[in-house]
Ligand SMILES: CNc1ncnc2c1ncn2[C@@H]1O[C@H](COP(=O)(O)O)[C@@H](O)[C@H]1O
């Protein structure tokens with residue numbers, strides 16, 4: 001290896017490690033899209049042993065790299081077969097929180113679609129209870145699932161007084177839950193999800209998401225539920241413009257939710273409207289490139305929004321499905337668009353403004369970043385700032 005290549009390899013290693021060390025805020029992560037491949041394979045093996053699936057077929061699908069949008073949704077149907085019983089839901093929720101915490105995500109909003117499944121004795125409520133059980137079962141880090149002030153008769157699995165970010169103390173991660181409405185659902189099922197979010201607001205549920213296959217369903221079907229959530233004061237984020245559906249993109253912008261995911265296929269007029277409404281955007285680079293929402297990393301609309309100082313936050317979408325991590329998404333921004341460490345730090349820090357959790361959590365997270373700034377911007381930190 002010549003010296004130039006060596007220098008490049010070292011610089012990449014340094015930047016990757018720095019992106020892992022950076023405290024990060026994850027606002028767009030689907031539970032079932034964030035499951036470890038090793039867990040999916042183990043679950044597939046169990047079903048294969050019962051003769052319910054053919055392991056080799058499923059293994060190839062799980063391990064495949066690169067996924068088109070239609071393939072993603074076929075895969076989700078498979079994932080749901082693998083994961084949908086209460087114990088498995090608990091297990092994946094625990095592992096997903098552990099994985100994000102391990103790469104220094106300090107605030108995580110996990111979104112998931114509450115599922116009714118008569119065969120498993122599962123209701124939307126019992127599904128969510130299983131998710132919460134998993135989040136609370138995390139031991140490797142301190143998990144704060146809801147504001148201790150609004151705590152009901154439940155006990156936290158963490159000690160809220162533990163100092164943040166101390167090297168010798170356990171790490172802390174704030175976790176909040178968003179309930180997703182799947183575009184396949186009926187108006188009444190979507191309304192059930194919003195009512196469940198209201199019912200569970202003291203248990204870490206703080207918002208509503210609209211997601212699912214973007215070529216399925218009609219905006220009018222979900223609108224009553226989204227309107228209901230708005231009236232109840234529940235924050236809403238919507239998957240917008242994964243495909244060029246002009247009528248729906250306009251309707252979503254007119255609805256003006258608190259945040260938007262993706263915003264890939266907007267035309268000039270819609271783009272201007274998005275910018276004038278200043279709706280924060282959850283940017284999912286790898287996901288958009290893999291599913292064809294963006295032509296390439298280099299041509300991703302991140303650059304336009306970033307240069308326009310539009311509020312945005314880097315997110316993974318489906319870290320398992322797309323074999324990425326939030327640290328990797330920050331690294332990609334550095335490698336593709338040339339952002340420096342101080343610029344990446346600001347990007348991570350500014351995401352705190354767009355979280356759905358309350359002011360106390362924002363205050364604590366600002367402290368986390370204040371501490372981290374000293375550490376990560378010092379010349380002795382993993383690589384000097386550049
Ligand atoms: C790739 N882009 C995407 N676009 C739209 N919806 C997506 C998505 N990625 C994931 N989901 C939504 O999240 C569900 C899986 O997690 P949960 O079962 O809810 O935990 C998928 O079934 C889909 O509805």
Ligand SMILES: [Zn+2]
Nearest residue numbers: 211239261317
């Ligand atoms: Zn998504």
